[in-house]
């Protein structure tokens with residue numbers, strides 16, 4: 001198949017592209033280095049080719065309190081990026097199925113995080129803008145499906161983890177920050193202080209498991225939104241405990257700073273639908289996923305950044 005991928009250099013884009021290329025597909029890989037998607041004209045160069053699939057992963061965001069501090073920029077930039085892709089898809093690539101990424105933050109905190117509630121209620125305040133741009137992306141795909149019959153799939157990932165994360169100073173998702181702090185505590189003797197009281201809960205999905213589930217959903221599901229989550233969450237203290245055991249750092253030395261931003265206190269996607277659609281759906285055990293992520297931190301010396 002001929003496949004165009006936006007966001008191909010990202011944490012998710014890189015393993016997705018590796019898997020697609022490994023399966024023999026022909027890829028055009030876009031990142032901000034070869035295509036500024038905030039400019040509508042940026043995709044013109046690719047209009048002459050016909051793609052079977054377009055994976056749209058590009059987004060301008062970071063973890064931590066980034067969304068809280070950049071809501072205006074995030075609105076403008078992500079709306080521009082998404083509108084460029086949607087407009088190009090409907091004008092030049094009607095035959096292609098568009099695969100887009102949602103976010104678990106789009107769900108209202110009081111919802112049960114099942115797919116039919118994705119557009120209901122209001123997202124939490126600190127992630128409101130980012131969440132709404134994701135909802136608008138989904139609505140864009142739905143609208144173009146309704147008017148022109150274009151095909152799409154919207155996948156909603158929970159936080160992804162695994163080897164190959166960025167270490168260029170951008171804010172990290174909590175699990176990488178946690179691993180980095182514990183390794184630095186062990187190797188460099190730095191104090192380990194985590195944000196919040198450690199009782200806030202999160203779920204994480206190993207990035208290769210996500211890619212595998214996504215590819216199967218793309219084959220089987222049209223014009224729908226599907227959560228891809230772990231279906232169970234753990235407290236930050238539980239994650240810390242696993243990581244300390246693997247790294248060999250005394251858990252009791254970890255301090256907690258309750259004055260820092262922690263976002264939602266609990267967030268666990270409902271995964272009944274993906275389990276129904278993919279009876280074979282399964283994730284690597286948490287300890288194994290953490291072990292390979294920690295091994296990558298050591299091999300790449302990412303904990304020194």
Ligand SMILES: NC(=O)c1ccc[n+]([C@@H]2O[C@H](COP(=O)([O-])OP(=O)(O)OC[C@H]3O[C@@H](n4cnc5c(N)ncnc54)[C@H](OP(=O)(O)O)[C@@H]3O)[C@@H](O)[C@H]2O)c1
Nearest residue numbers: 007009010011012031032033036037057058059101159160
């Ligand atoms: N990672 C997660 O846990 C997670 C969870 C939920 C949803 N998602 C969604 O999944 C998608 C991929 O996430 P990720 O973690 O791989 O993100 P990421 O590592 O931040 O990668 C973002 C990608 O977007 C590209 N990009 C940013 N601005 C661009 C622009 N103006 N023009 C063209 N390309 C641009 C980046 O290119 P450069 O590398 O050149 O800057 C990069 O390839 C995103 O839509 C994200 O919202 C991710």
